[in-house]
Amino acid sequence: MKKQMILASICILIFNISNANEVLVGNQKKPFTKSQAEEAAKLLISARKQNELIELPNMVKPNTLEEGYIVQDQIIKNIGIPLIGWKIAITSDDLMKKAGVSEPVSGPLFSQWAHPEPQTINNGSPTLYGFEFEFAFRMAETLPSRQEPYSKEEVKAAIGSMHLAIEPVGTRYTQGPVKSGLPQFAADHGGNFGFVYGPPIKDWQNIELANVMVTGYMNDKKVGENLGKNVMGDPLNSITWLANHLQKRGYALKAGEWVTTGAVVGPVPAAPPIKVRGHFGSLGSVHVNFED
CATH class of the missing domain: 1.20.5 (Single alpha-helices involved in coiled-coils or other helix-helix interfaces)
Known part of the structure; x- marks a missing residue:
């Protein structure tokens, strides 16, 4: 018994x-399929070109960061607008903590939405979310694919010029960039709306960017202030991260491409019409105006 x-x-x-x-x-x-990624990319490309807010159908929403990048790759492939570089998002310790990540997120920059300053941009509503004040770089040399990670010194040596920049950030989602979640944020161009850059800064290699005080203004009202070290300790750390991150995704930083390295100040939510200025201490200022 x-x-x-x-x-x-x-x-x-x-x-x-x-x-x-x-x-x-x-x-x-179930695995995230190519057809799902293509459909999500198609909807996000249309929303960006038409400046419209949408909600992705549940069946094509990316649920992991990897899936978000798969959609982003399809956007780069299918959008029909030249890729001119990359943006880096979530680069401060505070933003990483809030997002629950240990590294930033990257997104593409396209020629149609990149402008030298001074610039006035129309039709910001409804997908314009706000603004970030950043250091940007333009590559002089390509960093070819290799197994060994690139060092900060190697990346710095491959840079051709440094620029003061403002990134208008945006979302194509009705629920906004935060509530949509990180995978959808990555899919949606990494939250990019546009890119505005100033002229090259002379002798930038000898400037301690971590110690540069950056102040953001909207309609001449101060909206934020922080040091360059808010971006991963040094904006050069950010672009080094990107160089190695892109290698893992099958890309390479190429000569002539732009990189905007993440918010020293921001994102600061705002709606047009608005006049925006970033002041970078003795290095000068960069401006962009938005009409409704």
């Missing part, structure tokens, strides 16, 4: 484990 009870208990245990495994397999998430 005792042996029968033990055998019965073992059978029940095996049955339960078997059922648990069946549930686990049954509930396992």
Whole structure:
């Protein structure tokens, strides 16, 4: 009798484990397919070109950061506008903590939405979310694909020029860039709306960018202030991260491409019409105006 009870208990245990495994397999998430990524990219490309807010259908929403980048890759491939460089988002310790990540997120920059300052941009509503005040660089040399990570010194040596910049940030989602979640944020161009840059800064290699005080103004009212070290300790750390991050995604930083390295100040929410200025201490200022 005792042996029968033990055998019965073992059978029940095996049955339960078997059922648990069946549930686990049954509930396992299906792979994110190319057709799903293409459909999400199609909707986000249309929303960006038409300056419209949308909500992605549940069946094509990316649910992981990797899936978000898969959609972003499809946007780069299908948008029909030249890729001119990259943006880096979530580069401060505070923003990373809030987002629950240990590294930034990258997004593409396209020629149609990049402008030298001074610049007046129309039709910001409704997808314009706000502004970030940043250091930007333009590459002089390509950093070819390799297994060994690039060092900060190697990346710095490949840079051709440094610029003061404002990134108008945006969202194509009705629920906004935060509530949409990180995977959808990555898919949606990394939150980019546009890119405005000033002229090259002379002798930038000898400037301690971490110690430069950056102040943001909107309609001549101060909206934020911080040091360059708010961007991963040094904006050069940010572009170095990007160089190595892109290698993992099958890209390379190319000669002539722009990189805007993340918010020293921002994102600061704002709606047009508005006049925006970033002041970078003795290095000067950069401006952009938005009409409604």
